[in-house]
Amino acid sequence: MTEPTARRLTLGALVHGSGGHIAGWRHPDARPDGQLDFAFHADLARTLERGRFDALFVADVVAIWGHQLDSLSRTGRAEHFEPLTLLAALSLVTEHIGLAATATTTYNHPFHIARKFASLDHISGGRAGWNAVTSAVPLEAANFGYDSHLEHELRYHRAEEFVQVVKALWDSFDDEAVVRDKATGRYYDPTGLHTPHHRGEHFAVRGPLNISRPPQGHPVVAGPLNIARPPQGHPVVVQAGASEAGKNLASRVADVIFSGIRDLGRAQEFYAEIKERAAAHGRDPDHLKVLPALPVVTAPTESEARDKLARLTELLPPQVALADLSYWLGGFDLSACPLDGPLPELPVSNQSHTAQQQIYEDARRDNLTIRDLVRRVANDDRTITGTPRQIADHIEEWFHGRAADGFNVILPYLPGTLDDFAELVIPELRRRGLFRTHYPGRTLRDHLGLPSPSRRA
Numbered sequence: 151m152t153e154p155t156a157r158r159l160t161l162g163a164l165v166h167g168s169g170g171h172i173a174g175w176r177h178p179d180a181r182p183d184g185q186l187d188f189a190f191h192a193d194l195a196r197t198l199e200r201g202r203f204d205a206l207f208v209a210d211v212v213a214i215w216g217h218q219l220d221s222l223s224r225t226g227r228a229e230h231f232e233p234l235t236l237l238a239a240l241s242l243v244t245e246h247i248g249l250a251a252t253a254t255t256t257y258n259h260p261f262h263i264a265r266k267f268a269s270l271d272h273i274s275g276g277r278a279g280w281n282a283v284t285s286a287v288p289l290e291a292a293n294f295g296y297d298s299h300l301e302h303e304l305r306y307h308r309a310e311e312f313v314q315v316v317k318a319l320w321d322s323f324d325d326e327a328v329v330r331d332k333a334t335g336r337y338y339d340p341t342g343l344h345t346p347h348h349r350g351e352h353f354a355v356r357g358p359l360n361i362s363r364p365p366q367g368h369p370v371v372a373g374p375l376n377i378a379r380p381p382q383g384h385p386v387v388v389q390a391g392a393s394e395a396g397k398n399l400a401s402r403v404a405d406v407i408f409s410g411i412r413d414l415g416r417a418q419e420f421y422a423e424i425k426e427r428a429a430a431h432g433r434d435p436d437h438l439k440v441l442p443a444l445p446v447v448t449a450p451t452e453s454e455a456r457d458k459l460a461r462l463t464e465l466l467p468p469q470v471a472l473a474d475l476s477y478w479l480g481g482f483d484l485s486a487c488p489l490d491g492p493l494p495e496l497p498v499s500n501q502s503h504t505a506q507q508q509i510y511e512d513a514r515r516d517n518l519t520i521r522d523l524v525r526r527v528a529n530d531d532r533t534i535t536g537t538p539r540q541i542a543d544h545i546e547e548w549f550h551g552r553a554a555d556g557f558n559v560i561l562p563y564l565p566g567t568l569d570d571f572a573e574l575v576i577p578e579l580r581r582r583g584l585f586r587t588h589y590p591g592r593t594l595r596d597h598l599g600l601p602s603p604s605r606r607a
């Protein structure tokens with residue numbers, strides 16, 4: 151099938167300094183101390199930009215990342231930079247790549263978030279993105295004065311209102327309101343100022359935002375008229391939950407949805423469903439991009455790629471792998487269960503519904519034991535492993551098969567797997583005419599082919 155030329159492959163990269171695989175930091179081609187080294191992050195961002203990736207995504211949890219402290223102490227997940235601070239710094243050492251930070255709607259306030267992302271949008275010249283998550287790690291609750299994690303449903307309720315308030319704050323100023331006229335003494339036109347006066351179930355926010363409203367389609371011009379305006383309209387909004395509530399939220403308010411789906415058939419169903427939901431909300435389905443995760447290990451030959459992955463698997467202590475499975479199932483302790491037996495029936499998780507459901511679906515469909523699931527969750531049989539041509543075949547099949555508008559590439563260890571992807575896979579994608587050789591514009595919305603939303607959209 152020939153794709154319309156307007157449909158572009160999107161490539162984002164989810165960057166953990168310690169690598170996307172839980173044992174990634176131990177690999178010989180990884181930097182174990184990369185997580186808190188800014189120069190290391192700057193090098194990664196430049197490599198991604200040379201590869202013309204649409205965006206660099208930074209994940210976040212406002213706690214150490216996991217729940218069993220002993221196994222956590224064997225991962226690189228216990229420390230990471232605050233994402234907006236990191237991205238503001240990265241915006242100064244890059245020119246084009248989109249910079250998307252994760253920020254939770256459960257342990258933040260909309261005014262802070264609207265302000266911080268509007269600031270990043272200004273500072274980066276229109277490259278900001280916000281991955282709005284509802285938080286899935288219970289340890290976060292204890293850092294914010296709660297005895298337990300908010301209920302899943304309540305988290306999404308709050309998220310709905312949260313995003314609505316953030317967008318209203320981004321719309322505080324009309325384009326024309328930003329005057330900066332020294333002659334008349336008018337800094338902005340008060341008739342173009344919109345104060346949200348929001349009073350809802352979770353938030354009361356008067357507004358307006360103390361940053362001018364992003365414009366619609368104005369180029370960034372250092373002139374008297376729009377010097378203060380961020381160029382994107384709204385920073386790009388990403389949503390990464392695939393429960394019923396997550397899909398609802400994404401299809402109404404997000405520009406991008408991430409998923410963790412690894413099976414082509416399921417990914418096609420998910421893609422069709424998300425596009426239909428967006429259309430049902432009166433949106434152009436092309437304006438909601440579906441990006442499944444793509445963990446990749448590549449090398450010039452298939453056996454080299456498989457060796458690299460095997461090396462990674464050997465570095466994962468069994469108790470860490472089991473704790474990882476138990477985390478994704480919702481934090482239930484599996485240590486007393488026989489490894490060669492089936493998964494016990496567990497209550498519905500208050501963490502990620504999607505992650506728990508997917509593990510159960512896999513277990514039932516493929517008749518998997520706990521040992522099999524440990525392997526699967528530890529990524530060794532879900533990482534796309536092969537030659538650059540095999541990786542490109544996978545990308546092409548999913549893209550043309552309408553399972554994905556692009557991918558959120560997960561790099562199991564860094565910098566090794568990123569260097570391999572940039573040197574081997576990107577040229578192969580270009581040879582096939584699948585991926586760009588230059589950036590189409592200046593902003594993240596330009597890269598993604600997304601229009602600037604009209605006011606109060």
Ligand SMILES: Cc1cc2nc3c(=O)[nH]c(=O)nc-3n(C[C@H](O)[C@H](O)[C@H](O)COP(=O)(O)O)c2cc1C
Pocket residue numbers: 208209210211252254282283284285286287389390391392393394395396397408409410443501502503504505558
């Ligand atoms: C690719 C991807 C990246 C994610 N990154 C984060 C993250 O950085 N922080 C976080 O708290 N949750 C993250 N999540 C979790 C989701 O945002 C969501 O909160 C979680 O899946 C629970 O929602 P659900 O029950 O709708 O699946 C991520 C999910 C996916 C698929």
